[in-house]
Amino acid sequence: MTTLAIEAHGLVKTFGENRAVDGVDLAVRAGTVYGVLGPNGAGKTTTVRMLTTLLRPDGGSARVLGHDVVDDADQVRRLIGLTGQYASVDEDLTGTENLVLQSRLVGLSRSQSKRRAAELLENFDLTEAANRPVKHFSGGMRRRIDLAASIVVTPDVLFLDEPTTGLDPRSRGQVWDIVRDLVAGGTTVLLTTQYLDEADQLADRIAVIDRGTVIAEGTSADLKASVGRSSLHLRLADETQRDLAERLVAQTLDTTPHRTPEAGVITAPVADPDVVADLMIRLRAEGVGIDEIGVQRPSLDEVFLTLTGHAADDDTERSAA
Amino acid sequence: MSTTTLERPVRTVAARVERPEPPSALSASLTLGWRSVLKIRRIPEQLFDVTFQPVIFIVMFVYLFGGAVSGSTTEYLQFVLPGILVQTVVMASLYTGISLNTDIGKGIFDRFRSLPIWRPAALLGALLADGIRYVVAAVVCLGVGMAMGFRPDGTVADVVAACLLVLVFAFSLSWIFAFLGLVMRSAGAVQGVSLLAMFPLTFASNVFVDPSTMPGWLRAWVDVNPVSQLVTAVRSLMAGAPDAGAVGWSLIGCAALVAVFAPLTVRAYRRKA
Structure with a gap:
C-alpha cells in the first residue's frame, strides 16, 4: 500500500525573526509509526501543531489522509487524536471526569461516555485513581490518562508530542506498549522524541530534524548505515x-x-x-x-552526532547560536 | 522487552471505537460549561468574590454611609442594595477573563481546538458557567439585604426580572473580559486592566449616591455610564415601577456589547496560537 496518512511539503512557520520550521517535508505511510527525532527547539512541536490544525503554516502545505490541514481543518480534526507535550487534560478534574468530558466532546452519548471512560481507566491501569483529581497523579499516570483521552474514539492518525519525556523506564515501557497496541489496531502514529532509543524501538521510519529542517530520513537501519x-x-x-x-x-x-x-x-x-x-x-x-x-x-546517538555535528542533547551550543 | 517489566500489562485497543458525528454547537458548549461547573465544585474558593465580598460591601456601606447619605441606615439600604447587587455581579464578570487567561495557557485548550467541535464552544461554555456565579451573587445580595431589612415594593416576578436583567448584563459584559483574557499576556495583567476599567464603571455611577450633587463633568459620565442605566432599571423593577427607558437602554447596551465583543473575542480565540 502506498496510502499516505500524512504528507507535508515545505512547511514553514516563523515566529518573528525565528524560522522555527523551515521547509519540512514529510511522508508517512498509513498504519506505520513515524518518529520525528530532534533536540529541544528543533521545531518538532511546531510541526505537530501545524499538522494538527492548531497553528496555521506560513508556507507550504500539509495533508492528513488527503485532507488539507488549513482548507479542510474540520475534516482533519475528525480523523486525528493529539497528546500534546504538556498535559492536555484538566488537572482539577478527576480521571473519570476528564475521560467523560472528552467522550462527550467527540460526540458519544452520556451513557456511552461513562462506559468508555470506565473501560479506558481499566485498560490503562488507572481504576484506583478514577476519582482523584489529575493533579495528584504521578508523571506516568498523567501520561496514560492523557493518552486515554486521545483515544476515546479510535483515531485514524494519532500525534504524540514527546510522549515519554520525563518518565521513568517502567512508565516509558507502558507508553510504548500502548503505542504498539494502537498501531496493531490500524492507527497511524506520528511521535516526536528527543530519545534516540525511543525512535529506534518504535518507529518504522524516522525523520531527523534540526533547526527547523529535516536533515535525514529513513528507517533506523538506513540512518545507521549512512554513518x-x-x-x-x-x-x-x-x-x-x-x-x-x-x-x-x-x-x-x-x-x-x-x-x-x-x-x-x-x-x-x-x-x-x-x-x-x-x-x-x-x-x-x-x-x-x-x-x-x-x-x-552505530547507535542513533552517533547518527545524530554525525548528521548535525553536535550531540542530541547539546542545548548550550544551540541556544547560543 | 519492556512488557516483562510491567506489573500489569496495559491493554488499550480491545476493539475499535468508531467516531460518531461530532456534537452540536449547543451540546459542545454545555459540555464545556459542565467542565467549569465541576471546577467550581472542586475549588469552592472561586466563589469568595460572590459570597463574602457582597456581604462585606453591604454591611460596610450601609452602616458607614447610611446615616450621612440618607439620614438613616434603613432608608439607605433600600437605595443602595440594588446598586450593590449590580456592582457585585458586574465585578464577578471580571473573573471570566482571568480564569480564561490561566486556562488557555494550559495544554487542554490545544486538545479542545484539535476536536471537531464548534470553535467558540469553549468560550461560550465558560461564560455560561459563570452564570452560576452571578446567580450565587444575586441570591447572597438579596438574602443579606432582606435579613438587614431591605423590602422591595415590587412583586416576586419584578425582583426576578431585575435579577435576570443583571445576569444578562453581566454575561454581555463578560465578553469584554474574555477578550482581554485572550489578548493579554498574563492573568495579572488582565486583572490590572480589568480593575482599572471596573472602578469608573461601578463607582462613578449612581450605585452608592444620587448623582444630583455631583459636578457637571462627572454627572455627564454617570448619566451615560451603562451601569447607571442598569442600576436605574433594577431599582425601578424592584420598586414595582419599571422604568421602560432604563430597561430598554440596558438591553440595548447588552446587545451592543455582545455585537462588538463576541466577534472580537471569537476572532482572538481562533488566532491564539
Missing part, C-alpha cells in the same frame, strides 16, 4: 595515551576517530571489522593498554 556499517568503541586503560591511540586508529582504520565526552573513550566508523584485529596488534606493539574494545552497529 558506516559498524563502529569501534575503544576504552583506554590509561587516558593519557589518548593522542597516541587516536593516531593509531586513524592510520589503521583510515578514518577520523570521534572524541567522545567520556574520558579515554574513542569511537570510529569501521568499514571492515576485520581491520580491528590489525588495530589491536598495533596497540599492543605500541604499549597502549585496552580497558574495553568492541565493534557494534
Whole structure:
C-alpha cells in the first residue's frame, strides 16, 4: 500500500525573526509509526501543531489522509487524536471526569461516555485513581490518562508530542506498549522524541530534524548505515595515551576517530571489522593498554552526532547560536 | 522487552471505537460549561468574590454611609442594595477573563481546538458557567439585604426580572473580559486592566449616591455610564415601577456589547496560537 496518512511539503512557520520550521517535508505511510527525532527547539512541536490544525503554516502545505490541514481543518480534526507535550487534560478534574468530558466532546452519548471512560481507566491501569483529581497523579499516570483521552474514539492518525519525556523506564515501557497496541489496531502514529532509543524501538521510519529542517530520513537501519556499517568503541586503560591511540586508529582504520565526552573513550566508523584485529596488534606493539574494545552497529546517538555535528542533547551550543 | 517489566500489562485497543458525528454547537458548549461547573465544585474558593465580598460591601456601606447619605441606615439600604447587587455581579464578570487567561495557557485548550467541535464552544461554555456565579451573587445580595431589612415594593416576578436583567448584563459584559483574557499576556495583567476599567464603571455611577450633587463633568459620565442605566432599571423593577427607558437602554447596551465583543473575542480565540 502506498496510502499516505500524512504528507507535508515545505512547511514553514516563523515566529518573528525565528524560522522555527523551515521547509519540512514529510511522508508517512498509513498504519506505520513515524518518529520525528530532534533536540529541544528543533521545531518538532511546531510541526505537530501545524499538522494538527492548531497553528496555521506560513508556507507550504500539509495533508492528513488527503485532507488539507488549513482548507479542510474540520475534516482533519475528525480523523486525528493529539497528546500534546504538556498535559492536555484538566488537572482539577478527576480521571473519570476528564475521560467523560472528552467522550462527550467527540460526540458519544452520556451513557456511552461513562462506559468508555470506565473501560479506558481499566485498560490503562488507572481504576484506583478514577476519582482523584489529575493533579495528584504521578508523571506516568498523567501520561496514560492523557493518552486515554486521545483515544476515546479510535483515531485514524494519532500525534504524540514527546510522549515519554520525563518518565521513568517502567512508565516509558507502558507508553510504548500502548503505542504498539494502537498501531496493531490500524492507527497511524506520528511521535516526536528527543530519545534516540525511543525512535529506534518504535518507529518504522524516522525523520531527523534540526533547526527547523529535516536533515535525514529513513528507517533506523538506513540512518545507521549512512554513518558506516559498524563502529569501534575503544576504552583506554590509561587516558593519557589518548593522542597516541587516536593516531593509531586513524592510520589503521583510515578514518577520523570521534572524541567522545567520556574520558579515554574513542569511537570510529569501521568499514571492515576485520581491520580491528590489525588495530589491536598495533596497540599492543605500541604499549597502549585496552580497558574495553568492541565493534557494534552505530547507535542513533552517533547518527545524530554525525548528521548535525553536535550531540542530541547539546542545548548550550544551540541556544547560543 | 519492556512488557516483562510491567506489573500489569496495559491493554488499550480491545476493539475499535468508531467516531460518531461530532456534537452540536449547543451540546459542545454545555459540555464545556459542565467542565467549569465541576471546577467550581472542586475549588469552592472561586466563589469568595460572590459570597463574602457582597456581604462585606453591604454591611460596610450601609452602616458607614447610611446615616450621612440618607439620614438613616434603613432608608439607605433600600437605595443602595440594588446598586450593590449590580456592582457585585458586574465585578464577578471580571473573573471570566482571568480564569480564561490561566486556562488557555494550559495544554487542554490545544486538545479542545484539535476536536471537531464548534470553535467558540469553549468560550461560550465558560461564560455560561459563570452564570452560576452571578446567580450565587444575586441570591447572597438579596438574602443579606432582606435579613438587614431591605423590602422591595415590587412583586416576586419584578425582583426576578431585575435579577435576570443583571445576569444578562453581566454575561454581555463578560465578553469584554474574555477578550482581554485572550489578548493579554498574563492573568495579572488582565486583572490590572480589568480593575482599572471596573472602578469608573461601578463607582462613578449612581450605585452608592444620587448623582444630583455631583459636578457637571462627572454627572455627564454617570448619566451615560451603562451601569447607571442598569442600576436605574433594577431599582425601578424592584420598586414595582419599571422604568421602560432604563430597561430598554440596558438591553440595548447588552446587545451592543455582545455585537462588538463576541466577534472580537471569537476572532482572538481562533488566532491564539
